[in-house]
Amino acid sequence: MEASQLIQNLLNGLAIGSVYAIFALGYTLVFSILGIINFAHGAVFTLGAYFTYTLVVGQFENNGLLKGINLFPNGSPLSGNPWVFALATLVGAVIAGLIAVLIERLAFRPMRARGADPLLALVSSLGVALVIVNLIQLLVGAEIYNFPSDAYGQVQPALSFQVGEKVVIIRTVQVIIFAVSLVMLAVLGYVIGRTKVGKALRAVAENPGTASLLGISVDRFILITFFLSGFLGGLAGTLVGTAFGVAGPYFGVTYGLKGLAVIVLGGLGSIPGAVVGGLVIGLAEAFVPSQYSAYKDAVAFALLFVILLVRPQGLLGRAQIQKV
Amino acid sequence: MKRIALTVALGVLASAQAQKVQVPIPIGVALAQTSNTALLGQEQVIGARLAEKFINGRGGINGTPIKLVFQDAAGDENSAINAFQNLITKSAVVGIVGPTLSQQAFAADPIAERAKVPVLGPSNTAKGIPQIGQFIARVSAPVAVVAPNAVKQALKLDPKIKKVAVLYAQNDAFSTSETGTFQETAKAQGLDVVTVQKFQTTDTDFTTQVTSVLNSGADLVIVSGLAADGGNLVKQLRQLGYKGLIIGGNGLNTSNIFPVCQKYCDGVIIAQAYSPAQPSAANQLFVKEYRAQYKKDPPQFAAQAYAGVQVMVDALRAIDRRKKLSQWDLDDLRVELNKQILAGKYNTPLGELRFDKDGEIIQKEFYVAQIKMKDAKNGSFVYLK
Numbered sequence: 263m264e265a266s267q268l269i270q271n272l273l274n275g276l277a278i279g280s281v282y283a284i285f286a287l288g289y290t291l292v293f294s295i296l297g298i299i300n301f302a303h304g305a306v307f308t309l310g311a312y313f314t315y316t317l318v319v320g321q322f323e324n325n326g327l328l329k330g331i332n333l334f335p336n337g338s339p340l341s342g343n344p345w346v347f348a349l350a351t352l353v354g355a356v357i358a359g360l361i362a363v364l365i366e367r368l369a370f371r372p373m374r375a376r377g378a379d380p381l382l383a384l385v386s387s388l389g390v391a392l393v394i395v396n397l398i399q400l401l402v403g404a405e406i407y408n409f410p411s412d413a414y415g416q417v418q419p420a421l422s423f424q425v426g427e428k429v430v431i432i433r434t435v436q437v438i439i440f441a442v443s444l445v446m447l448a449v450l451g452y453v454i455g456r457t458k459v460g461k462a463l464r465a466v467a468e469n470p471g472t473a474s475l476l477g478i479s480v481d482r483f484i485l486i487t488f489f490l491s492g493f494l495g496g497l498a499g500t501l502v503g504t505a506f507g508v509a510g511p512y513f514g515v516t517y518g519l520k521g522l523a524v525i526v527l528g529g530l531g532s533i534p535g536a537v538v539g540g541l542v543i544g545l546a547e548a549f550v551p552s553q554y555s556a557y558k559d560a561v562a563f564a565l566l567f568v569i570l571l572v573r574p575q576g577l578l579g580r581a582q583i584q585k586v
Numbered sequence: 587m588k589r590i591a592l593t594v595a596l597g598v599l600a601s602a603q604a605q606k607v608q609v610p611i612p613i614g615v616a617l618a619q620t621s622n623t624a625l626l627g628q629e630q631v632i633g634a635r636l637a638e639k640f641i642n643g644r645g646g647i648n649g650t651p652i653k654l655v656f657q658d659a660a661g662d663e664n665s666a667i668n669a670f671q672n673l674i675t676k677s678a679v680v681g682i683v684g685p686t687l688s689q690q691a692f693a694a695d696p697i698a699e700r701a702k703v704p705v706l707g708p709s710n711t712a713k714g715i716p717q718i719g720q721f722i723a724r725v726s727a728p729v730a731v732v733a734p735n736a737v738k739q740a741l742k743l744d745p746k747i748k749k750v751a752v753l754y755a756q757n758d759a760f761s762t763s764e765t766g767t768f769q770e771t772a773k774a775q776g777l778d779v780v781t782v783q784k785f786q787t788t789d790t791d792f793t794t795q796v797t798s799v800l801n802s803g804a805d806l807v808i809v810s811g812l813a814a815d816g817g818n819l820v821k822q823l824r825q826l827g828y829k830g831l832i833i834g835g836n837g838l839n840t841s842n843i844f845p846v847c848q849k850y851c852d853g854v855i856i857a858q859a860y861s862p863a864q865p866s867a868a869n870q871l872f873v874k875e876y877r878a879q880y881k882k883d884p885p886q887f888a889a890q891a892y893a894g895v896q897v898m899v900d901a902l903r904a905i906d907r908r909k910k911l912s913q914w915d916l917d918d919l920r921v922e923l924n925k926q927i928l929a930g931k932y933n934t935p936l937g938e939l940r941f942d943k944d945g946e947i948i949q950k951e952f953y954v955a956q957i958k959m960k961d962a963k964n965g966s967f968v969y970l971k
Contacts, residue, residue, distance in 0.1 A: 274793045323845075323963075325628050396620065404624035406814050406846045408821075410962050419825040431797060431826050506790035507821075507846055509814050512622050516788050552798035556756045556784035 266428035271548040277436035279544020280443035285498035285517055286524035286536040287450060288491035294467045294531035295487045298380045301387040302365050303495050304518025305394035306358050308511060310496020311503035312398060314354030318347065318413050325403025347414040351500045358496020359489040365390050366488040391518070398511035408507040435505045442501060446494065447537055454533060463487060467531070516559070523566045529579020538577055604915040605678060610646070610653035611911055613898055614673030616666060616684030616694070617708070617891070622787060623661030625813050625842050626887050627686045630708055631656065633888030634683060636875055637895035647903050650911060654895065659685040663693035670694045674701045678916055680902065681705065681923055683894040688712035689759040695722045702917065704924035708894040709887055711836055712763035716945035721924050723945030725893045725936065727859040729764040729836065732952055734771040736833045736857035739954040739970055740806055741775060743855075744831055749780045751804035753795055753819060755811040756784040764810040764835045772808070780804050787815050792822045800828060810835035817846025824850035831855060840885045844965045852959040856967065860886040860936050861953040863969055869935040883966065893934035901926040
């Protein structure tokens with residue numbers, strides 16, 4: 263492989279891998295606290311993108327119950343330069359976080375209260391995901407909504423540099439995604455590792471019963487976990503939506519499956535594992551030769567399979583110790 | 587025991603008795619109302635509903651109203667099969683317009699064929715659809731007829747084109763079929779296909795494919811996909827610096843791609859089987875109705891679904907003149923309707939249509955359009971002579 267191709271693939275892989283990573287972190291947070299997979303996470307990811315779109319554009323033209331609605335006849339105040347767009351993104355992610363809290367209340371808590379099997383919670387979250395996706399279509403149709411190209415100011419669409427004879431090109435939006443993802447990972451790392459909230463979260467994850475005895479309100483921290491998870495999912499949704507368009511109500515489904523592969527690969531419940539898993543899968547996809555790139559999803563899952571054969575606990579997961 | 591046997595016997599007798607045709611006359615419509623494909627399906631639903639409104643507004647079939655029975659066929663084969671089965675057995679429809687994708691037609695049409703229910707494909711353009719069976723016809727001209735026009739038009743616009751990059755959605759039967767036609771046409775025109783790239787209709791990130799196209803030095807790019815992926819691919823080609831002409835296949839032939847590639851859609855060439863500018867009275871009426879409701883020109887998918895319903899109703903009208911539809915046994919009417927569809931000539935928004943003995947459409951006019959964007963979101967297909 264030529265140096266230019268190598269660098270090109272590396273950049274492509276890091277950009278998409280970083281989104282996988284912050285998306286998968288949402289999965290991992292919930293898994294580490296409750297030991298269950300929240301299948302509605304992909305739908306929350308989709309919602310995040312739609313919320314931001316609503317704040318930035320506020321119009322859904324063609325189909326659905328909201329057809330013809332225009333929230334900002336004189337243009338949205340949250341559009342036109344990078345800072346207000348960033349604010350809209352954050353607000354969108356916060357609303358997505360609140361929706362995740364609502365999902366916890368409706369789909370997970372009743373199950374937990376009855377001591378139901380974790381599998382039931384998984385199926386219930388799958389049901390929630392389907393309801394959300396269909397609700398989105400009912401409200402705004404199946405169209406793809408794209409952020410207007412001037413929503414985040416006048417940005418050069420691509421950056422390019424010469425490597426030997428060839429040119430390496432990366433879209434500006436991919437660089438931004440990578441930077442935002444890194445910042446988010448650092449912030450989350452700090453919150454979990456260095457703050458009181460983080461300590462309490464880790465205590466609940468370690469042993470909810472003991473944490474409760476120590477005066478930590480387990481239910482409240484489960485809600486906080488869901489909020490963080492939804493926030494990260496919604497943020498990832500907006501980032502992907504910015505890069506590739508808000509590709510209809512179903513566009514979180516693929517990311518939902520991919521996120522699952524990422525956390526299993528990285529090690530279930532391991533936060534650094536989600537980051538490493540995301541980057542590994544992103545890079546693996548980027549290095550699939552372009553004429554076979556339609557098979558990149560298959561490659562991601564094949565890689566997962568191979569790694570699990572060698573390390574069943576995932577790259578950074580801890581092996582289960584059985585006491586006898 | 588005797589009573590049970592009697593009940594069973596009566597049940598068997600009842601089911602063996604021929605079913606009469608219901609009034610209003612039920613016509614099945616199995617299109618993608620959910621899933622990724624709903625982007626195309628919702629346009630078709632609009633077209634079908636407009637046809638129903640127009641037909642019933644003018645007295646239906648010689649005074650008998652029609653009723654469209656909608657079943658969501660989503661975007662996958664199983665949903666299409668279920669929709670067909672429900673329409674045939676539960677709703678007792680006389681015929682079906684659908685499904686949306688060729689991929690689904692290959693799975694669901696055989697169900698209708700076995701039940702002897704006529705099917706009109708409104709947007710199935712892959713090779714081999716009418717050959718699925720005697721009861722299968724389509725109002726959507728096959729790719730092989732439409733696609734070559736676009737390549738010839740591109741060469742007219744830029745005679746210096748030598749190298750072609752071809753990209754297609756490999757998980758979609760129609761796109762796979764269309765790309766074959768495009769590649770054959772390119773070679774026949776003396777062009778060099780320098781790279782063939784595949785993607786999935788669910789993909790959003792095309793960086794890998796685009797960088798390969800850029801490195802291949804292609805001066806024409808041909809995309810066969812659906813609206814979401816195709817539009818996104820066009821956008822990323824332009825953003826990453828591709829400057830040459832782009833041809834889009836039938837899947838990109840919808841105003842739904844405008845919000846996807848926005849200003850980057852400008853200049854994309856698309857071969858079409860429908861034009862709002864087609865002067866026939868049937869089309870101008872349809873365009874007027876559509877514009878009044880949706881404030882834009884109707885897309886091809888709406889026009890084809892409208893034509894599908896219209897063809898079925900025109901054929902039913904011819905049968906009704908010979909013998910009132912309500913007096914027919916359902917099974918007999920289905921067989922007769924199939925014969926009549928293939929025998930008739932129709933003036934639809936697509937222009938004049940007929941069918942050959944296989945059920946393949948014989949259409950007179952085709953068009954090549956180039957997208958012109960007015961602003962970030964609004965554009966139109968401008969017809970090239």
